[in-house]
Amino acid sequence: MLFRSTDGYTRAPTGAVDTRSIQLGGQSFTKGIYQWSSPCYSAARSAITLNGAKGDVFIFQMPTLTTGAQSVVNLVGGVTADTVYWVLASTLKLGSQSNFVGNGLVGCTHFSVPRLL
Numbered sequence: 401m402l403f404r405s406t407d408g409y410t411r412a413p414t415g416a417v418d419t420r421s422i423q424l425g426g427q428s429f430t431k432g433i434y435q436w437s438s439p440c441y442s443a444a445r446s447a448i449t450l451n452g453a454k455g456d457v458f459i460f461q462m463p464t465l466t467t468g469a470q471s472v473v474n475l476v477g478g479v480t481a482d483t484v485y486w487v488l489a490s491t492l493k494l495g496s497q498s499n500f501v502g503n504g505l506v507g508c509t510h511f512s513v514p515r516l517l
Contacts, residue, residue: 424448425471431456437463444468444495454478458502461487469495473502 422436425446440462442448448471450458456479465488475481484502486492494500 424465425468429458431458433459433461435461439464439466441466442468442471445470447472447474449474449476450479450484451476452479454480455483457483457485459485459487463489464491464493466491466493467495467498467500470497471495472499475501 422438422440423443423446424440425442425448428449428451431452440460442465446468450473452458458479465486473484475484481501482503485505486502487505492504
């Protein structure tokens with residue numbers, strides 16, 4: 401699959417743009433393009449579930465994403481990490497022991513990854 405780094409920025413969302421800061425943990429998403437204009441987060445020990453089939457594409461566009469400790473991204477029904485795109489304007493901060501999967505696209509200016517033992 402050919403996917404240029406600019407594609408994630410130029411593709412229009414499949415639904416309405418959400419302007420609230422949103423807790424993604426505890427939510428389930430199907431294939432599509434999702435966009436938020438406010439920061440997003442996933443609380444500690446929460447799960448973001450991506451439900452679909454092999455080849456389904458998920459694009460998440462947001463200014464920042466912060467995951468809490470031990471939060472996870474679950475891939476269900478054949479979804480694979482190579483078709484998941486996180487398009488961030490500035491910051492991705494991963495909590496300790498987070499299980500974060502997918503591709504971060506160009507445009508991020510800061511990545512914070514927990515120290516590994």
